[in-house]
Amino acid sequence: MNHSDFSELDLTSLLSLSFSTSINELHTRLSELGFGDIRPVHGFMFKCMTPNGATGIELAEYLGITKQAVSKMVDYLEKRGYVNKQPHPTDKRGKIIILTERGWLVVKAKENILNELEQRWIGNIGAERLQMLKEDLKRIVYETNEGNIPSMFRPVW
């Protein structure tokens, strides 16, 4: 098999490749900024925490993993200064996990890098095509999931 031949790639492989490509670049850049201990899954957690924090259960549902797994991740991130646990305002069982200043730095850096990536893509295929691409992907995801966002907000196998 010839690995540098793109022509036979089906759409699913293309989606896989383009996703890997961007997530790899994102995290290489984050590493260079001193956030080498942030994994892709953390980025998705942060997204769920913005702007007002989230409970463990919310994170677990969002990521499609168990609350125990979330608990470990939160400990990991707390130890490294990215998040804090706060008591839930109304539910004494619950905790709210919020971003620290350092956590927000990652979120901002991530946004900047992704914007840059999109700009480069605009350079490759043009702004209208990029807009179309986004719309089409949204539509495909939306239709395939019958209007519901997929429960597993996280590509894993």
Place this chain on the structure above:
Amino acid sequence: MNHSDFSELDLTSLLSLSFSTSINELHTRLSELGFGDIRPVHGFMFKCMTPNGATGIELAEYLGITKQAVSKMVDYLEKRGYVNKQPHPTDKRGKIIILTERGWLVVKAKENILNELEQRWIGNIGAERLQMLKEDLKRIVYETNEGNIPSMFRPVW
């Protein structure tokens, strides 16, 4: 955070979502056909083995994992009747891993399902737009990796 709001999704999230969506559907369907023991990574292995088989090292490079990990996967797949190991024709150290008939059944089924998926997407966004989408994604992947296919042919985090 409102999980059913698509509008703010950046391109990377969209790529992630659309990839998950299709890979999930693919493997749900494969499960229904009795291939529930096939994981996404196996599909990528099979692709590397077609049509004439591959050595362990080739698979390892293709997937971006160690040869030991490949060895385990091959054992797993051999035990379940999807692949066979054959002595390498010229190199007595080497083995060639080839698909069995059952392995080919999976490959065919996969192709059918992915084609069906693409047809449904054509129903959603039209054939020209799908063609453009594929071209744009190819271009993006190609440019970002400077003409080389990414070594890690496999989305993992």
Place this chain on the structure above:
DNA sequence: GAAATATAGTCAACTTGATTGACTACATTC
């Protein structure tokens, strides 16, 4: 052509990121 080095694959031990199950404390329902 023999010695040195490199490569394909295996075996075993370990790491990591997840899981399941059992438990505590608080909330909700009846």
Place this chain on the structure above:
DNA sequence: GAATGTAGTCAATCAAGTTGACTATATTTC
């Protein structure tokens, strides 16, 4: 107020990968 449900934690386990050590064969170098 009692029964049931829910948020989070602790501990044990699992699964998919890793690293390191090894054998057998190939290739290079002198």
